[in-house]
Amino acid sequence: MLNTNSIPLDKLIVEGIFPLVGGNFAKAGEASIHLKQKLTELGLNEDIVRRAAIVTFEAEMNVIIYAVAGWLHYYVTPRQIKIIVQDMGHGIENIELALQEGYSTAPPWVKEMGWGSGMGLPNMKRTSDEFKIDSVVGEGTTVEMIIYLNNVKAQNK
Amino acid sequence: MKLADLVKELSLEVKTCKDGLQRDVDSGYVSDLLSDVLANSAKDNIWITLQTHINIVAVASVKGLAGIIIVASRQPQEDTLKKAKVEKIPIMTTTKSAFEVAGKIYQLLK
Numbered sequence: 001m002l003n004t005n006s007i008p009l010d011k012l013i014v015e016g017i018f019p020l021v022g023g024n025f026a027k028a029g030e031a032s033i034h035l036k037q038k039l040t041e042l043g044l045n046e047d048i049v050r051r052a053a054i055v056t057f058e059a060e061m062n063v064i065i066y067a068v069a070g071w072l073h074y075y076v077t078p079r080q081i082k083i084i085v086q087d088m089g090h091g092i093e094n095i096e097l098a099l100q101e102g103y104s105t106a107p108p109w110v111k112e113m114g115w116g117s118g119m120g121l122p123n124m125k126r127t128s129d130e131f132k133i134d135s136v137v138g139e140g141t142t143v144e145m146i147i148y149l150n151n152v153k154a155q156n157k
Numbered sequence: 158m159k160l161a162d163l164v165k166e167l168s169l170e171v172k173t174c175k176d177g178l179q180r181d182v183d184s185g186y187v188s189d190l191l192s193d194v195l196a197n198s199a200k201d202n203i204w205i206t207l208q209t210h211i212n213i214v215a216v217a218s219v220k221g222l223a224g225i226i227i228v229a230s231r232q233p234q235e236d237t238l239k240k241a242k243v244e245k246i247p248i249m250t251t252t253k254s255a256f257e258v259a260g261k262i263y264q265l266l267k
């Protein structure tokens with residue numbers, strides 16, 4: 001386990017960046033597997049690592065399905081893991097609608113693969129401790145998620 | 158129950174990670190929706206699905222699933238098998254339907 005006693009809570013321990021390419025289904029999941037490895041190396045709790053990987057996978061998938069390109073950025077401090085997934089895509093017109101369980105604009109062939117059930121954004125929101133989404137039509141979308149490392153709320157998820 | 162015992166009981170065909178069958182399976186999850194599996198399956202579950210494409214491997218890896226059973230005589234794609242070997246995810250196939258497979262495993266794990 002990461003010894004966080006002597007380190008200031010906001011001191012950056014690990015940060016990283018991982019590129020994402022729209023349409024590249026063969027590589028889907030690689031950003032989240034990369035993050036999972038990094039967090040496991042830090043000796044973080046298995047459930048926290050899994051939650052970080054799940055929300056990253058959903059965000060990564062949305063970039064692959066709906067955007068041209070994007071990045072995963074992650075920042076780990078003794079307090080939290082911050083995950084930012086930013087893309088250059090067509091953006092989201094109605095965020096409230098997009099956040100509704102079951103809402104999806106995925107094309108039929110993506111649905112055939114088992115994606116596009118409109119569960120990704122609700123999953124991200126439910127699985128993270130803090131969730132923010134920002135989107136500009138024609139420019140792109142940014143999702144920011146925080147998972148607390150030492151928190152009762154987090155452990156109950 | 159060990160994955161190896163499930164393979165024997167259901168006569169599954171093992172496609173990858175024949176040496177990874179000593180894993181314990183405590184329960185299962187049946188779904189063809191990948192975000193559903195990401196949200197609702199649990200670690201060490203055996204995943205029963207008819208999806209065959211490469212993304213099932215990353216889903217199983219991220220969730221720490223014990224393995225994937227592809228049902229109804231469907232065959233995993235080549236790149237799926239390749240990735241499963243890298244990620245050490247056991248993939249098995251069967252001619253049986255998801256209903257039959259889930260029913261049998263449910264009985265065995267009860």
Ligand SMILES: Nc1ncnc2c1ncn2[C@@H]1O[C@H](COP(=O)(O)OP(=O)(O)OP(=O)(O)O)[C@@H](O)[C@H]1O
Pocket residue numbers: 058062063065066067087089090091092098099103104105106114115116117118119120121122141192193
């Ligand atoms: N990065 C993005 N860029 C553009 N549109 C997006 C983006 N992320 C989500 N959306 C829009 O929001 C909708 C809902 O997204 P969400 O991830 O919840 O479900 P989904 O991707 O359609 O299906 P699932 O996540 O279950 O595979 C998408 O169908 C899409 O219209």
Ligand SMILES: [Mg+2]
Pocket residue numbers: 058061062116119120121
């Ligand atoms: Mg999605």
